[in-house]
Amino acid sequence: MPIKIPDNLPAAEILNSENIFVMSEERAFHQDIRPLKIVILNLMPTKITTETQILRLIGNSPLQLDIVFLHPKTHLSKNTPYEHLIKFYNTFDDIRDQKFDGMIITGAPVEQMAFEEVNYWNELKEIMTWSYTNVTSTLHICWGAQAGLYFHYGIPKYALGEKMFGIFSHTVNKLNVKLLRGFDDEFFVPHSRHTEIRREDIEKVPCLEILSESIDSGVYIVALKGGRQVFVTGHSEYDPLTLKAEYDRDISRGIDIKVPKNYFPSDDPSKYPMVRWRGHATLLFCNWLNYYVYQETPYNLEQV
Ligand SMILES: CC(=O)SCCNC(=O)CCNC(=O)[C@H](O)C(C)(C)COP(=O)(O)OP(=O)(O)OC[C@H]1O[C@@H](n2cnc3c(N)ncnc32)[C@H](O)[C@@H]1OP(=O)(O)O
Numbered sequence: 464m465p466i467k468i469p470d471n472l473p474a475a476e477i478l479n480s481e482n483i484f485v486m487s488e489e490r491a492f493h494q495d496i497r498p499l500k501i502v503i504l505n506l507m508p509t510k511i512t513t514e515t516q517i518l519r520l521i522g523n524s525p526l527q528l529d530i531v532f533l534h535p536k537t538h539l540s541k542n543t544p545y546e547h548l549i550k551f552y553n554t555f556d557d558i559r560d561q562k563f564d565g566m567i568i569t570g571a572p573v574e575q576m577a578f579e580e581v582n583y584w585n586e587l588k589e590i591m592t593w594s595y596t597n598v599t600s601t602l603h604i605c606w607g608a609q610a611g612l613y614f615h616y617g618i619p620k621y622a623l624g625e626k627m628f629g630i631f632s633h634t635v636n637k638l639n640v641k642l643l644r645g646f647d648d649e650f651f652v653p654h655s656r657h658t659e660i661r662r663e664d665i666e667k668v669p670c671l672e673i674l675s676e677s678i679d680s681g682v683y684i685v686a687l688k689g690g691r692q693v694f695v696t697g698h699s700e701y702d703p704l705t706l707k708a709e710y711d712r713d714i715s716r717g718i719d720i721k722v723p724k725n726y727f728p729s730d731d732p733s734k735y736p737m738v739r740w741r742g743h744a745t746l747l748f749c750n751w752l753n754y755y756v757y758q759e760t761p762y763n764l765e766q767v
């Protein structure tokens with residue numbers, strides 16, 4: 464949350480230059496406050512796990528959030544009980560006439576298919592088109608980021624020779640970016656994917672900026688200048704044991720999968736994983752909610 468201090472306090476200039484959010488008395492006086500409307504398009508097969516992971520992060524904020532869950536109506540989930548979807552989820556038809564402050568589009572285990580082969584691709588294209596005009600800021604995660612970058616900007620994904628699997632070190636590319644406020648110089652993020660997007664393709668689109676990368680796992684955060692869209696290639700929301708569950712699943716299926724890198728102490732899968740990404744995950748979601756959603760969204764949502 465911003466610090467409200469007198470406009471002319473000397474600390475204001477110093478803190479502003481350090482990328483700390485200081486709100487002037489005048490701005491604070493004029494700021495109207497209401498709960499934020501957030502829509503989560505959950506494309507993961509294990510929807511209940513993902514709901515919990517995302518809510519844990521966005522719930523760690525003093526803001527009141529009204530959450531709406533969406534699932535694609537053109538895909539019948541095998542792994543999430545239908546009763547759960549009926550009880551807690553909407554489809555796009557239910558909300559297409561509404562406006563939202565923020566939207567999160569999750570990952571999905573479909574990255575090895577062409578986008579057009581995904582059975583809800585046409586529906587997703589419609590939702591992503593709508594998000595551009597009906598949502599103040601949309602955060603896309605993993606496959607959701609690949610899909611958004613491909614649909615909005617024609618950026619392709621490429622198959623990797625080996626799954627990017629583990630916890631990787633990242634750095635920030637640019638100083639004084641609100642989304643990156645408070646990030647350490649080096650921070651860690653889980654990745655679990657068979658495909659990648661490439662810097663050279665993103666650089667061809669002048670309205671996009673690469674905000675964070677990793678020497679080992681490549682591009683991490685891309686944003687539309689102004690913050691209306693954020694694309695994140697990693698899974699900072701993952702629980703301590705999510706990579707282990709994916710690893711155990713693949714081992715039990717006889718798949719040739721390597722131990723996730725930098726995850727188990729001494730790379731020994733019998734040991735409990737070391738969590739080194741929770742602080743980063745919390746900050747990323749808080750910063751997005753605060754600076755790209757709350758501070759930018761109009762009080763009257765119809766003006767989005
Ligand atoms: C790159 C990223 O975004 S990573 C994020 C994805 N990560 C994860 O999903 C991790 C957790 N998931 C898993 O462990 C596995 O997917 C499991 C165990 C839930 C199921 O795996 P499997 O039994 O091998 O595959 P299954 O046939 O059930 O399909 C898996 C999912 O792929 C997706 N899928 C598969 N084919 C299609 C298709 N043609 N169109 C759209 N979605 C498809 C679906 O989401 C499907 O699950 P759902 O029907 O519950 O939505």
Ligand SMILES: N[C@@H](CCO)C(=O)O
Nearest residue numbers: 572573574655656709
């Ligand atoms: N994180 C995914 C990658 C597949 O898209 C999994 O291991 O299931």
